[in-house]
Amino acid sequence: MESGKANPSIELLQYIAEKLDTDIEYFLESEEKQASRICEFYCNICESAIISEDFLKATEAIEKGAFYADKYNLNYYKAKFEYFYAKIEYKKDNLQAAQLHCLYANSLFLKTDSIDDIIKTFLLLGQISFSMGAINTALNYFIQADSMLNKDEYVNEKLKANIMYNIAMCYDKLGDIKQAISFANIAKDKLLILEDKKKYGEILMLLSLSYAKENNLNKALKYAEMAKEVFKSFESDNEIVEIEMSLGNIFSKIGNFEESFEHLNKALKLKNKKDSHFYDILFSYSENYIKIKDYDKALEFVNRIFDEFGENSFYRIKCYKLFYKIYDEKDDYNNAEKVLLEAIKYLEALDFKKELADFYTTLGRFYMKVNERELALNYLDKGLEIYKELGIIL
Known part of the structure; x- marks a missing residue:
């Protein structure tokens, strides 16, 4: 029967199915259908392994599943395995490899019209771009994810909240605080409905930081305290540390240093x-x-x-x-100059051009301050040349 030399009757298949403790449908499936079930099996293994950060096990599952996906040209599962590769590389901080896998997965998902998976790849592409520092590109991917989510009135509130949160993060990085607050509030409302406490706490924290940047410190404190209460409810120490640090920095801006040190002390005690x-x-x-x-x-x-x-x-x-900063404020010019020269020597050996230009400019201003005009112009020119090279100034 397995070699195709005989065609069994339904009665015989029923008998064999009972003996092998399986359903008769198993024998009636096409090879493609069976391959799909095998791929789904390896997808489940892979997903669990990625969550537990067992990347070796996840990679083995991808390789085994991808064999069947390629053999039977199952585009959906080819895309799934590329997406899993992207997640692994992203978690390992191999951002360029993650981006390539995710772009390929996205192109395959677009052919299968699997909206949920298309949105997830746009989200991951956005997160990868954000980690690479390409904030505008990341924002574009998150907006595409939202556009796909709104297509044909597709409803997934958790995904919507996640997208809104990421868009808020982008606007925060770009310095558009009003937009950051607007999108963070949308995410907050969605998560409150979903009762995703961890994400809800993160949104409250983002609102707090955004209001702090606007110098609206009353609202910043209000949302930080709310976030703290949320994270305390499920004893999430890492998040509480971030909140205590944030509260410490907010009180420092207000000039209440006693309260600032109190929160920083609490944060430090939680960090063992x-x-x-x-x-x-x-x-x-x-x-x-x-x-x-x-x-x-x-x-x-x-x-x-x-x-x-x-x-x-x-x-x-x-x-x-x-x-x-310390030596400059103390008027300890010898040590101030020494630190700047040491920093420049360190940065000249690395490929940190923007930081090097910043220190050249700071040293130029320092020499201007101590009336060393020739040295000042020399270092200011060096800084300007790098800024031009990087396209920061024209």
Whole structure:
């Protein structure tokens, strides 16, 4: 029967199905239908493996499933497996590879007219572009996702909330705070209906940060406190740390440093390991001490970050900026010059052109301040040349 030399009767198939503990429909399916079921099986394995971040298991499932998808030309499952590849690469921070897989998945999904999957690929493309710093491109993908969601009155409130949240994030990055607040409020209303507490808390947090950028500090505090209560309800420490940090920074802007330090202390107590938040909190401490002119304390915190986390370029550059700010405010011109020259020497060995141009310009202004006009013009010219090269100025 398996080799096609005999055609069994329905009665015989029923007998075999009972003995093999399966349905008779299994034997009546076409090879393509069976291949689809196999692909669906591997899709489920892959999805679970990605959630648990077992990328090896997920990749093995993709390879096995893709074999059947290619053999029987199942475009929908080809797209699914490309989408899973994109998610894996995105989670591993291989953004260019993730983008290529996601673009291919999107083109295949568009042929199958699977709206839910098309929206998800536009969302992922937006998130990848956002991570790459291409904010306008990301915004375009999120708008396309929303446009597809509105097509034929397709309803998925959770996806809608997710899209609105991402659009709000883009406008926040682009500095269009009014639009950020507008879209964040739409997402907030959707999530309140859905009772997705974690996402609801994230939206409240985004609203808080957006109002803080507008210097509407009363609303910023209101939404930060609301977010804190949401995250406390399911003991989400990481989110509470972010909120305590945000509250600390908002109170610092108001000039209430006692309250600011109180929230930063709470954030630091919740951080029992030295991840990025740990050092962000220390930076907030040092910036507070600069504002209250306790420069020795500020230096203590910046030195601590520099010594413990100086290998990370982002934190090292931030330390140089704060060192300069402290020495400049203290009128310690020798150390101020020394820090700027050291930062420039470090950046000249790396491919951080924008940051290098910023430090050239700062050093130029410093030399102007101490009446070293020739040196000032030299470094200002260097900064301008890089800004022109990057297209920042014409």
